Amino acid sequence: MVFPGWELTRAIPSDVIIGLLSGQYKLYGGVIRWAAGTENAGQIVRHLVPAGAQLLNFVPGLNFIPGIVNSLQMSELKDVVKSNTVQLTQLSSQVGSLSQSTHQVLQFATGAAALSGLGLVISCVGFVAINNKLNAIDSKLKDIQKDVQAIQQFLASSERGKLFAALDSLLKLDKTPVEHRHTILHNARQTLTEINMRYRELLSSATTIEPAMAYEEYFVLTALAQIRCTAELGMLDVAQHEIQEANGIWQTQGRRIAKEILVGEYPERFLASDFVNSVSVSEFVEWLDFANEEVKGYVWVDDLRRKLDEAWYAKSWLPMMNGGSGLNKNIGIGLEKEQTMVMPALRKLIARSNVFEGYVAQYDLLVAQNLTPSKFEQKMVALPQSSVVEGYFILEPVSAPVEQVEQAPPKRFPFQRPLRPR
Template identity: 65%
Template structure:
């Protein structure tokens, strides 16, 4: 097997013994993976041990990043980056330009098979995996489902200025459709921050290969300052939101302005600051997403999702995942016992009159149709988006480690041969996990 020509192009200076070992390993045909960055290889499969580890809670999948779970000896350590490089899976799914929680016609039935990223479902899958190929496909399906539900890509380089501008334009159109019914949305659309935001994005969109480097730097720098100011305003609105409509609208604007700001920072070469910005953004977002999920979406009666009304919309597996997220506590199926206690319904009557239980037939809330078309999609989106944002933090950490701007990262991935990908994904694996087939 010939040594790949691209493998060592990023190593500068004298060759270390480890680098020499890797070269000799390639030369002997002992390693099938390809080095892409120092410390990372492109793998051809995800071992079934990883799927089992996910099912057992040893690992956790955050968007496109697999890492050791909290509470484990190696908590936080990344074991895989899953980078989509084929056709964007979001483009094939109707309805994803709509804001879950605002517009009712998301075609959820088309997403059901792409949302299998619940621990219970992983446990079921782990007992059915017979080959590395099947294991890899299952994990990539989980990652794709997360991306679909989040409405974002799995890599920070995909959240470019064109993508952000297009998404905001689409959201604006949807918001205008409901402003007559939601006064707060009308005020939101009239805010001066929106005009500044689109002006900053328009300036960024004018940058191309012909733009002189000093002009490019000035545009990105000025736009970053504008985005930082606007993001602080949307941060305030996000933290004050008290309805589904305003919460989901402000969440979108806060998230996209924060992502655009971090992207500007990274493109200016301030990769350490960009990493800190995305960490801080994620911490704030997670806090508000938990608040909104608990106070506005799930509310006082989480036990209602056990009722027959929801049996075709929300599985028990998904419900336990929701509650893990909403209350930020990992109980899994243990939540079902807690809900049974809240219901306080007995099968056998304790007397001629068995009143006193809270029961399920409360008939309290926004109504079944709104639950199905507004609340459930909003909750699914927040949970998936939370996983993607955690993945972005890990990717900015990687960019800082490699001292590589997002655009450079994107170009590097594009330069790889098509044969490097598996089902439209690049699987990046730390070299310290690579097992040589024999000592060298």
Template identity: 75%
Template structure:
């Protein structure tokens, strides 16, 4: 067994598929867990780990609608084996789509230093395009802080070529630099008031946090890394929800029910956005809330902004349909997907702590799993089944204890 307590399977069990459909379980990036509010909330049901060194370092914002309920129709599948095989593939497709939207990989091991460096280079290029309009970004690009960040990542990229006796020093120094820079963005992100600054600061906070935590883990301080990823996740969730609610959805979230958006934003996706932004799972009740504000199309042609208070459609208030589609909607999709991926990372660090494995050793263990165990580009891990006789023995223990051990 490569990972004690876990076994590799080629199918997601039917009861897990059913749990995903009913809301008993939820897919968080590459981890299936019991959903909040259920008896075993947070307990891990399965890990979906990308096979090999796959890095989903893709640009977020593609028109992918997360949501397993809309993509799996169990009633249309007759053969049970076919059901398990097809639905397993569909769950993995949803997981992959989440990774694409988030701009991150599904596994901690996929967010290695090379992936982080490439992602930052891409972001850096985009920031230069808007620096004239955003003074804070211009100041960052001209600061020594940026140079220190890339110098730290450059040293981490050379770890494989550095003798073991110097590896600890490189990791320690890089971790210190990344921690300092991450603290800077931890301070900047809550004060961001525009889409450009909010999304730029969020990106730098996220990537420096992930790189810092990985340094900590590679140094063998797994308990500290576990604490750091949970803290980073908590900060990210709070700020991601604030950005989504205050800056992206804004004062008039009901505009997304207007005909302007009918072909680009489904009701199920809008619900995902509202659940995330408000940190409250109200699902379709949100639509009833928005219906109380409705009138007709939002950006209607030929209309002049109506100068009165209250809400309602036909007001032509906002940044315009083009920017909604090119900036607001991709940003909301990325934040919702990234929220799930971040939750998945915390679960994966819990697994590494339990297995006492650093991320690099965890990757090495993955290479031992036979190719025949792959499902598409993934390995599926589920808790190892307890032998029947052991299960019976475990069930008897409380009764025997009540009899004084007889």
């Protein structure tokens, strides 16, 4: 066993695949668990842990900030979206093949990691990875600070200096004498908590795409760094509470950004032919489910058709007199920016939502096992490479064996008469 109650397996069985397809289970980043509203909601069914270098300090992702993503990244992003769509389609037709189904799920998880810009496990989001990612984002933000005043003010804020100073001390933690590590973790945690509160305020007040997505990045990374400090200090119950709180705040703000800033007042525009090759209807309704925090699926399309009020047979020979809102409004930021800013941001938020939910489940696991993230890393690194399946360790929960005990005859109270057969 990897640790009590868990063991390695080399495949995802067909009943789990069917559960994913039926909605009984859901894949949250690297965690397959019972879906909300089911009898065992939240319970982990499988844990997918990236093996090797990915586990330590590599955080996948495109470092996407709308407006400054380059053409190469856009191409990669489109490939990931297309790949995930294909994987999901193939999954539904490959339930009979265990190895093929396992492959599809692992590839889908990898796609979620790339789209979210985060790792699939808590341990991936180590201090080195967070520092590297923030530096990459920082350099990109400087490219647009002249055009976006809010970004310029953000880059000049004193919090950023404190943030990188705290991360610098954490990067040297392994070289620090053991007796001083507690102090460094404690001081960094306090600094990161204060900074994260500031980014929370900025995130909740953002009303345009570029600042909103920049603040979102900094909020997430500072929250994860602060929570990891808490966990490494051994305060696992507190860390569990903090990740639940951070996830709740992120979900609220992520959905607000999606609904108010990205999807906006005219969601029906994505039904137009401009987007037919870049946004599938299934992806579109997923955006609406997320933004509105209401799972309606394809019913959204019917709702928008009623809103459009576009009759096939015109009631008047002049389109403007038909009374419909019409698809050809030509309102918004333009097709190019829709494709390079709005759509990638929506895809990232939805993927990040699932990964964040996965982190909550993982901290529950760490609490149950009484493991810090670094101890969890050590256990994963020590696992045999022969157990790796396409770059992943697949962990399966094992039920404790039920002891066979001899059943005693039922007790009978003095006033209870024995039952007589009729």
